[in-house]
Amino acid sequence: MAVLARAAQHVGPAAMQRAEATLLTMAERMDPGQFTGVVRNFEHQVDAQAVLDEANRAHRRRFLHLVERGDGMVKLDGLLDAEAGAIVRSSVNARMLPGKGDDRTPEQRRADALVEVCRRPGAGSSDGSGPRAHLIIRATVGTLLGAANAPAGELDGGGTVPAENVLRIACDAALTRITGKGELEGEISRASRTIPPTTRRALAERDHGCVAEQCHRPPAWTDAHHLKHWAHGGPTTMSNLVLLCRPHHRMVHEEGWGLHSLANGRGALTKPRPHSRSA
Numbered sequence: 001m002a003v004l005a006r007a008a009q010h011v012g013p014a015a016m017q018r019a020e021a022t023l024l025t026m027a028e029r030m031d032p033g034q035f036t037g038v039v040r041n042f043e044h045q046v047d048a049q050a051v052l053d054e055a056n057r058a059h060r061r062r063f064l065h066l067v068e069r070g071d072g073m074v075k076l077d078g079l080l081d082a083e084a085g086a087i088v089r090s091s092v093n094a095r096m097l098p099g100k101g102d103d104r105t106p107e108q109r110r111a112d113a114l115v116e117v118c119r120r121p122g123a124g125s126s127d128g129s130g131p132r133a134h135l136i137i138r139a140t141v142g143t144l145l146g147a148a149n150a151p152a153g154e155l156d157g158g159g160t161v162p163a164e165n166v167l168r169i170a171c172d173a174a175l176t177r178i179t180g181k182g183e184l185e186g187e188i189s190r191a192s193r194t195i196p197p198t199t200r201r202a203l204a205e206r207d208h209g210c211v212a213e214q215c216h217r218p219p220a221w222t223d224a225h226h227l228k229h230w231a232h233g234g235p236t237t238m239s240n241l242v243l244l245c246r247p248h249h250r251m252v253h254e255e256g257w258g259l260h261s262l263a264n265g266r267g268a269l270t271k272p273r274p275h276s277r278s279a
């Protein structure tokens, strides 16, 4: 019931009262993980801005400690938001399968898998056109279009993310696959697209990295950003694409910063107006 108490804080007592009976019935029928997802969707439908604000606060709490101990070993300790957690989990899980006669514990295999991931950072090529970490998100068309009352996106393997997060991940669709829910499945699979490696290489040549002013992050650290999102009919062509590093890409989508093209091919970021949801 802690989940419901938190939801009441987020959506206010009036909205909570209207939905409480339905939610309580569902709580009895579902396991806690499923029910948390249902409540998150309810919050997103009532107040998507509050869910985005909370996701942004959660993102700011991220950290990773790598502490060398007296005995020479290194202790890892950290906290990631839902998206980052899903990326790390999918990369690590893919490498932790036991071999024949493998007597390592699951914890040892997970530790080895993490080191393996770090040992081979060259999964993508230097222009960023190579294969990316695989991330699957389920979202409705309404979520992609930023419609009022749209549910949150759901990460494969658990966790929900606000609509802006889904839009950013879908923006460079080479990063992920968006799958539909229910009757909208057909529409979504047609809508999702990948940026061809040739376009990606041409972008790296033209932009030389993140286009944000003062930013010099190289192409391998960037996403291709649609100036007009494909969910809103923007084409996946050079004139509608620029490279943005991941922190700047996040600022544009989740934090509502404006991006204005400059004559020199760079982009100026302008501070968000309070509580403006980006397109």
Ligand SMILES: [Zn+2]
Pocket (backbone or CB within 6 Å): 167, 168, 171, 172, 224, 225, 226, 249, 253
């Ligand atoms: Zn984008």
Ligand SMILES: [Zn+2]
Pocket (backbone or CB within 6 Å): 210, 211, 212, 215, 216, 217, 244, 245, 246, 247, 248
């Ligand atoms: Zn940047």
